[in-house]
Amino acid sequence: MFALVDGNNFYVSCERVFNPTLDEKPVVVLSNNDGCIISRSNEAKALGFKMGEPVFKRKELIEQNNVNVFSSNYTLYGDMSNRMMKTLKEFSPEVEVYSIDEAFLDLTGIQGNLEEYGQTIRATVYKNLGLPVGIGIANTKTLAKIANKIAKKQNGVFVIDSERIRDWALRNTPIEDVWGIGRQYAKMLTNMGVHTAYDFTRLDSNWVKDRMTVVGQRTREELLGLSCISLETIVKSKKNIATTRAFGKKLSDINTIAEAVATHAVRCAEKLRKQQSVANFVTVFIHTDPFNPNEKYIYRSVTVTMDEASNSNPDLAKAALAGLRKIYIPNILYKKTGVIVSEISSEKNIQGNLFKTTDREKLNKISKVTDSLNAKYGRDKLKLAVQGNKKEWKLKQEKLSPCFTTRWEDILKVKA
């Protein structure tokens, strides 16, 4: 049996933990650059705020209802997430951290009533962290997802442990709510009269494979109660790593854009080092505002191959900046840039370059010192000169809450 534990309105709930005056009030959390609404309290959902909506389109609704608005504070949410996962690991030896707010637990061998066990998990997470979660339990991950959705509408825990309940759950799950059925497939299926998860299971298996590949076929099997997707408890190293951001305002000057590109490249290097990998390719892209109908949309990108795979800040920044110079066109207002590294392999066995003698020892030492200083004194305390100081490209974060759990100055003060 699998349990899917999922934080309710996770980002909003994290904000509420440290600011109880937000309880029972409409709250929304925005995406980077304060662009879209990406987390909503139940009260905000009731007011009609939609997931992913651009916030500027709902200014009025926000003001009329005194909605509390926050920039996203990933430092806080990430730390709360780690703490939540730690608590969950007390309840199962096998935990797959599926996303920042979700985890699958292997409940094989748990004695006694699973519904009660779920309620105990819920209560413990709430006691330890103040975060509300919903828990779905079933014998396949896809069914656990469905159970989780039902749990949130009921008392927080729902168990699918009989054919009768499975049947009922499938008949009451709209096809677009099934894990693995996205917008395109939902549209196609609805047009054919497939409206619920139950309808989907009635389709011919080969027909499903023809039109939705083996992935769709697996989803169907999982809904039927045949487990095809196993628990993945080992964190796999990433095959691509990206750092991309829109600018706070549109930019044209190459030097300012270069600061952003160098900083994104350094961020990629840090992520590589964290998983003990090196990358061979560095892709840089830059584009104008895709939403402005009055200007031509321009998107340019290039992939630079480095002489040797690397994870050092200067190597990646150098490659990324060389790429930027290739694609940059002057006198254009750009909106966003990003760096993506790929062809990732282990840092333990790097393929050397015959014509280059890299002092890798030295580079690694520099990286170690840089990482430890920055861990202690804050991100980018030690940085490359090309990363600049002006931060003109930085994103908007006008409504950021403090980093309550990760920064000494931000610790909550209580008056007694």
Next chain:
DNA sequence: TCTGGGGTCCTAGGACCC
């Protein structure tokens, strides 16, 4: 004025090999 930022997997088709 204003619209996020990450990832993964699968398949078809083309280029190439013998």
Next chain:
DNA sequence: TCTGGGGTCCTAGGACCC
């Protein structure tokens, strides 16, 4: 009329997830 029969590798594009 009729045009072999295997393979591999790579890429682009499309689907999905949070």
